[in-house]
Amino acid sequence: MAVIVSDIDERRSTVLGKVSIFLLWFALASALCWFETVWRDEVRALSLALQGESFIDMLRQMHGEGHPALWYILLRAAHVVLGSPVVLKIVALTVATVSAYLLVFRLKLPLPIMLLSLFSSFSVFDYAAMSRNYGISMLVVFLIVLNWEKGLRNGILLGLLFALLANTNVHSVVLVGGFLAYWFFDLVLAPPRPPLSAYRALVTAAAIAAVGIVLCVMTVYPTFNDAGQNDLAGKNFALLVLSAFTAASSYFMAFYPDRILELVVADPLFARIFALLMAVLIYGSLLGLANRRPAMFAAALVLLGLSLLFTLVYPGSYRHQALWLVFMIAITALTQPPRAGPADVAGTETAGVGVKIGRLCFMILLALQVASGIERVHQFLFTDMPLSRARDLGSFIQSRPDLKDAIIMADPDYLVEALPYYISNRTYLLREERFGAIVHYTRKARLSLSLADILQTARQLQQSEHAPVVVLLSQRLDRIAAPVSLRESYNWLLSLMPEDISAFRSETTLVKRFGPVAGSDETFDAYLLK
Incomplete structure (x- = not known):
C-alpha cells in the first residue's frame, strides 16, 4: 500500500511539475507574441491570404509565391471568423501552444531534452511569437511521432500526415523524406524480418506523401520570386553538391546565439573555431543515435537534404535550420524504449561511451538554443528594440x-x-x-x-x-x-x-x-x- 501511495504521489508531483513548466512557457511565448512588432514576412503572408474573393481566388493568386498553401488557408479561415489582422498572432500562438502541449505531456523524451527543447528559441519565439508557417511543421512532426505505432503502422494515416507536412513549407519536404527513410531502414535492419503487410504500409504512406509533395511543388513553382533563389550561374554544380555533403554543419551556424555570431563575423579566427565546434556538435549529435542505426541514417539524410536545399535553392535562416533540430527531437522520441532500464528493447543496444558523448553534444546544441531564447526574451521584453518600426x-x-x-x-x-x-x-x-x-x-x-x-x-x-x-x-x-x-x-x-x-x-x-x-x-x- 505504501508503494502504491508513493507512486500516486510521484505521478501527481510529475504532472504538477509539467503543468507549471507548460504555463511558464505559455506566459513567455504569449508575452513575446503580444509585444513583438510584426515584420514584413509575417504580414506578407496575411496579405497573400486575404487576396481574392474566395479561397480559390486566393490560391490562384498566391501560386508561385514560394510557399505551399496550408498556412494561407489557416489565416484566411481565421480571418473569415474574426475579421481582424490579429488572427496572424492568434493562429501562430495556437499552433505553437498545441506543439508545446504535445512536447511536455505526450512525447516520450528524457526530461532534460524536453526542457531544453521547450525553452529553445525556435519553440518559444521563432515558431510561436513570430507568425510564420514553420511552426506548423513542428506540430505536424509531433503528431507523426504520436501516431507512429511500434507494431504495424497505419500507412494511410501517416501518409496523410506526411502529405500535410510537405505542404507547410518547402523545407519540410526534406523531413518527409527523413521519416520515410527511417521507416525503410527500420524495416530492413530490424530482426526478425517484418511481415509483408509492414512493407505495404510503407508503400501506401510513401504514395500518399508523394501526392502531397507534388501538390507542394505545383503550388510553389514556377515562382514569381525568381530573384529569391540562389544564383548558380557560372558555378560548378558538382562542387556545390560536394561542399553540401562535406561541410553540412557550416550551413547551421545560426544555431549559435547572437553574441557568438558577432564574434564569428568580427574575427576570421573565431569563425574557424566556432565552425569546427559546430561540426563537432552536429555530427556528435548524430553519433548519439549510433545504437539506433535507422534513426541515425534518417537524421543524417535530413541534415544533408537541408544542406543541399540551402546550397542549390534557397539560403537557410535560423527558422529553416531549426527544422533539423525538430526532426532530431522527433526521432529521439521515436526511439525511446518503453521503459527505462539497463538495456533497451530488442533491436537497440545499451548506450556506449560514444553514444553518451553524442547525446551530450545534442543537449549542448539545445542549450545553445535556450541561450538564444533568453536573448530574444531580453531583446523584445526588456529593451526598446523591436523587430520592426x-x-x-x-x-x-x-x-x-x-x-x-x-x-x-x-x-x-x-x-x-x-x-x-x-x-x-x-x-x-x-x-x-x-x-x-x-x-x-x-x-x-x-x-x-x-x-x-x-x-x-x-x-x-x-x-x-x-x-x-x-x-x-x-x-x-x-x-x-x-x-x-x-x-x-x-x-x-x-x-x-x-x-x-x-x-x-x-x-x-x-x-x-x-x-x-x-x-x-x-x-x-x-x-x-x-
Whole structure:
C-alpha cells in the first residue's frame, strides 16, 4: 500500500511539475507574441491570404509565391471568423501552444531534452511569437511521432500526415523524406524480418506523401520570386553538391546565439573555431543515435537534404535550420524504449561511451538554443528594440490627420509590407511601379534606382493621386557625403549622388527618424513630399 501511495504521489508531483513548466512557457511565448512588432514576412503572408474573393481566388493568386498553401488557408479561415489582422498572432500562438502541449505531456523524451527543447528559441519565439508557417511543421512532426505505432503502422494515416507536412513549407519536404527513410531502414535492419503487410504500409504512406509533395511543388513553382533563389550561374554544380555533403554543419551556424555570431563575423579566427565546434556538435549529435542505426541514417539524410536545399535553392535562416533540430527531437522520441532500464528493447543496444558523448553534444546544441531564447526574451521584453518600426510608423501616421490619406512608398520596397497590419494607407512599390503591399522579387522589376528616380516618382504620384506622399528611406541621407551605389535585397541597386541628396532634401521634409531594430533591417527615415 505504501508503494502504491508513493507512486500516486510521484505521478501527481510529475504532472504538477509539467503543468507549471507548460504555463511558464505559455506566459513567455504569449508575452513575446503580444509585444513583438510584426515584420514584413509575417504580414506578407496575411496579405497573400486575404487576396481574392474566395479561397480559390486566393490560391490562384498566391501560386508561385514560394510557399505551399496550408498556412494561407489557416489565416484566411481565421480571418473569415474574426475579421481582424490579429488572427496572424492568434493562429501562430495556437499552433505553437498545441506543439508545446504535445512536447511536455505526450512525447516520450528524457526530461532534460524536453526542457531544453521547450525553452529553445525556435519553440518559444521563432515558431510561436513570430507568425510564420514553420511552426506548423513542428506540430505536424509531433503528431507523426504520436501516431507512429511500434507494431504495424497505419500507412494511410501517416501518409496523410506526411502529405500535410510537405505542404507547410518547402523545407519540410526534406523531413518527409527523413521519416520515410527511417521507416525503410527500420524495416530492413530490424530482426526478425517484418511481415509483408509492414512493407505495404510503407508503400501506401510513401504514395500518399508523394501526392502531397507534388501538390507542394505545383503550388510553389514556377515562382514569381525568381530573384529569391540562389544564383548558380557560372558555378560548378558538382562542387556545390560536394561542399553540401562535406561541410553540412557550416550551413547551421545560426544555431549559435547572437553574441557568438558577432564574434564569428568580427574575427576570421573565431569563425574557424566556432565552425569546427559546430561540426563537432552536429555530427556528435548524430553519433548519439549510433545504437539506433535507422534513426541515425534518417537524421543524417535530413541534415544533408537541408544542406543541399540551402546550397542549390534557397539560403537557410535560423527558422529553416531549426527544422533539423525538430526532426532530431522527433526521432529521439521515436526511439525511446518503453521503459527505462539497463538495456533497451530488442533491436537497440545499451548506450556506449560514444553514444553518451553524442547525446551530450545534442543537449549542448539545445542549450545553445535556450541561450538564444533568453536573448530574444531580453531583446523584445526588456529593451526598446523591436523587430520592426512598422508599428511606430503606424502610430505616427495615425497621429497626423494630414497624413490620413497619404500614399506611402519606400526604398527598399519591402519596408511597406508590414504596414497593412497597422494602417490602411495605400502603398506604392517603386521597383514594380504599381500600388500594392506584396513585393515580387523578380528580375523583371526596376533593378537599378537613383534618389532622383524616387523623387520623380513621388512627385508624379502626388500630382496624379492628389494625395500626400510619404517616402521611407532605410539610408540616413545626412550621413552620406560621397557618391555611393548600394546593393539591396537580392539584386537591387540604389545610387546616391550628393546632388540628388541635396535636391531630395530640399523638396521633402524629414518628419520622423525611427530608432534601431533588433533582428531585421526595418527602420527608416520618413520624408513628406512638400
